[in-house]
Amino acid sequence: MTRGVRKGLSKEVILKAAFKIVESGGVETLSMRRLGSELGVAAMAIYNHFPDREQLLDAMAESALAEITPDEQKGNWKKQVTNVARSVANLSIEKPAVFALCMSRPTKPKAAVVLMSKVLEALRQGGLSDKEALACYHSVLILLHGFPFWQAGLTKYCAASPDSIATADLSEQEKRDWKLLHTVDPAKQFEASLALLLDGY
Amino acid sequence: MTRGVRKGLSKEVILKAAFKIVESGGVETLSMRRLGSELGVAAMAIYNHFPDREQLLDAMAESALAEITPDEQKGNWKKQVTNVARSVANLSIEKPAVFALCMSRPTKPKAAVVLMSKVLEALRQGGLSDKEALACYHSVLILLHGFPFWQAGLTKYCAASPDSIATADLSEQEKRDWKLLHTVDPAKQFEASLALLLDGY
DNA sequence: ACCTGAACACCGTTCAAGT
DNA sequence: ACCTGAACACCGTTCAAGT
Numbered sequence: 150m151t152r153g154v155r156k157g158l159s160k161e162v163i164l165k166a167a168f169k170i171v172e173s174g175g176v177e178t179l180s181m182r183r184l185g186s187e188l189g190v191a192a193m194a195i196y197n198h199f200p201d202r203e204q205l206l207d208a209m210a211e212s213a214l215a216e217i218t219p220d221e222q223k224g225n226w227k228k229q230v231t232n233v234a235r236s237v238a239n240l241s242i243e244k245p246a247v248f249a250l251c252m253s254r255p256t257k258p259k260a261a262v263v264l265m266s267k268v269l270e271a272l273r274q275g276g277l278s279d280k281e282a283l284a285c286y287h288s289v290l291i292l293l294h295g296f297p298f299w300q301a302g303l304t305k306y307c308a309a310s311p312d313s314i315a316t317a318d319l320s321e322q323e324k325r326d327w328k329l330l331h332t333v334d335p336a337k338q339f340e341a342s343l344a345l346l347l348d349g350y
Numbered sequence: 351m352t353r354g355v356r357k358g359l360s361k362e363v364i365l366k367a368a369f370k371i372v373e374s375g376g377v378e379t380l381s382m383r384r385l386g387s388e389l390g391v392a393a394m395a396i397y398n399h400f401p402d403r404e405q406l407l408d409a410m411a412e413s414a415l416a417e418i419t420p421d422e423q424k425g426n427w428k429k430q431v432t433n434v435a436r437s438v439a440n441l442s443i444e445k446p447a448v449f450a451l452c453m454s455r456p457t458k459p460k461a462a463v464v465l466m467s468k469v470l471e472a473l474r475q476g477g478l479s480d481k482e483a484l485a486c487y488h489s490v491l492i493l494l495h496g497f498p499f500w501q502a503g504l505t506k507y508c509a510a511s512p513d514s515i516a517t518a519d520l521s522e523q524e525k526r527d528w529k530l531l532h533t534v535d536p537a538k539q540f541e542a543s544l545a546l547l548l549d550g551y
Numbered sequence: 552a553c554c555t556g557a558a559c560a561c562c563g564t565t566c567a568a569g570t
Numbered sequence: 571a572c573c574t575g576a577a578c579a580c581c582g583t584t585c586a587a588g589t
Contacts (some may be wrong), residue, residue, distance in 0.1 A: 154589075155553065165373035179583060193583085194554050196488050202582065253454070255506035261526060269527055279530070287500070287534055288543035294503075295496025298453050299488070302495075305456035318460075323393070323467055332467070333488055344541070345550040355570075356572065382563060394564085395573050403563065 156190050160198050162190065164212055167205065169248060174244045176253075178207070210251040211258035213240065217265065226275030227347045232339070236287055238339045239295045245304075249297040269312050277350060290345050292339070300335045307331055357391050364389065365413055367405065369448060375445045375456075377407070385420065399454050400475045411452040412459035420468065427476030428548045432541070434468050437488055439540045446505075450498040478551060488548050493540070501536050508532055 166187045169220040170179045181202055186190035199205040206268075222229045242249040268289065272282040319327065367388045370381045382403060386393035400406040406526065420437040425432045442449040452459075469490065473483040 154555090158553080180580085182580085191555055194487070194585080197553055226567085235465065252496075255502040256504055257507070259519075262520060262528070265531070266524055266527065283530065283534065284539065284546070285544045286531065288541050288546055290542070291496040291500045291543055292492055293496065294491040294499040295453075295494065298495040298499075299492045301456040302458050306458070319463060323463055326467065326470055327463070329484065329486055333484065338485065338488050339492070341485045342492055342547070345547050349546040349549050355574090360573080383561085392574055392577085397564080398572055417552085 152348065156188075158188065158190060158194055158195065158198060159254065160208070163195055163205070164209060167209055168181075168213075171209070172244050172252060176250050179206075205255060206250065207256050207258065208248070210256075211242075211256045211260050212260050213247050213251050214260035215263070216240075217260075217264065219264075222267070222271065225279075226271040227350075229271035230268055230273070230285075230347060231343055233264060233271075234293065234334055234343055235340065237293055238296055238336070241300060242336055245297055245300060249301065252294045252297055275350070277305050284326065285346070285350065289343065292342055292346065296335075296339055303331060303333065303335060353372075353419060357395065359389065359391060359395055359399060361409070364396055364399055365408070365410060368410055369445075372447050372451060373445050376430040377451050380407075397483075400456075408457050408459065409458075410448070411455045413449050414445075414452055415459050415461035415465070418461075418465065420465075423468070423472065427478075428551075430475075430492065430503050431469055431548060432474035433542055434465060434472075435544055436496065436541065438465065438494055439497055439537070442501060443537055446491070446498055446501060450502065453495045453498055460490075476551070482551065486547070486551065490544065493543055493547065496521065497536075497540055504532060504534065504536060 159184060163184070167179060167184055169188060170184060181192040181195055185195060188194075199208060217236050219233045222232065224232075240251075265286070268286055269282060272285055277285060303323070364385070368380060371385060371388060381398055382393040386396060389395075396406070400409060418437050418441060420434045423433065424503055425433075441452075466487070467485055471485060473486055478486060
């Protein structure tokens with residue numbers, strides 16, 4: 150291979166390939182070397198566009214959250230908040246590994262701020278006090294952070310055999326409960342949890 | 351070093367050292383080699399007690415959750431559920447990295463089942479229908495999964511300078527909101543979110 | 552500016568060898 | 571059964587070299 154030849158690499162192209170890898174195998178399968186080979190490029194070429202792996206992951210979170218564009222806000226404030234939260238949760242359903250990546254990064258992307266202000270605006274429109282709005286906003290946020298990890302645990306056991314190994318030394322009651330718990334539809338459960346939160350006001 | 355000499359290694363001793371590392375630096379700093387040197391032992395010695403790193407992490411989650419022993423159940427069902435959930439959330443406040451590890455493992459430990467049945471029992475006592483109990487249980491579970499990750503984002507920005515870099519190109523309103531959002535007490539916010547969920551019934 | 556290979560300091564894990 | 575070092579196939583990242 151000749152050196153110093155332009156390969157048309159760019160942030161966008163790299164991010165696209167990175168998403169492909171994460172979507173199919175999770176963050177832990179995304180290595181600089183693998184990403185490089187996916188792009189037909191030496192691993193080190195990536196460092197011309199991102200300073201290190203951590204910042205590449207941050208850029209992925211930024212990019213993924215920026216893609217979330219809720220529908221035009223309409224209806225009462227609860228519907229507006231639900232609308233935003235649902236569009237975020239949708240990412241978790243469509244691309245669980247990508248969303249888990251977003252939620253596990255303590256560095257919150259700028260894109261999160263525009264979603265934040267959308268929700269806060271709705272809460273103020275709803276006439277909530279500052280204190281109430283704060284509590285409500287964070288409640289929704291905790292729910293969103295938990296969703297991908299809760300979902301992962303759920304699908305893990307649903308993928309396993311109906312009578313999983315883990316249920317070996319459980320009482321009959323516990324076994325029935327265990328099975329019952331794994332009959333949930335993630336999207337519906339999220340909506341239900343969210344409604345529960347918002348109906349407090 | 352002479353070979354084949356017993357070093358008094360055991361699951362308990364290894365787990366203890368592993369917790370120490372994770373508590374101080376997070377899961378990503380826990381390597382078999384580092385764990386070995388912490389124990390004064392070759393990395394490979396650990397493989398006599400745990401098949402691989404993944405199962406060591408699972409054992410840590412199991413062990414950490416088994417330590418959670420809620421007070422004796424008393425009061426109405428909401429207080430009972432709050433009681434269990436609070437004792438779980440406490441772990442996140444005392445050892446955030448350990449709890450994040452627990453919640454990020456899709457393989458749920460057996461120890462989780464005893465907590466599950468405690469909550470379900472309370473919900474049934476409260477006279478909730480199967481459908482309601484299911485939704486309520488999962489709502490609490492999503493909240494618990496989200497708590498450590500939400501908390502990590504919060505403390506990250508509170509540790510940073512009051513006027514963080516991230517707030518560079520925000521409107522004045524957004525800046526004020528951003529600051530306001532980071533004045534929350536994690537434990538209180540969790541209680542508030544939980545109460546919001548349970549008061550739906 | 553952008554890409555390369557070699558090199559360094561790490562990983563997890565296998566395997567043959569020791570007691 | 572329990573522990574060891576050497577080895578293998580990986581990592582992220584630095585650095586000097588190429589265009």
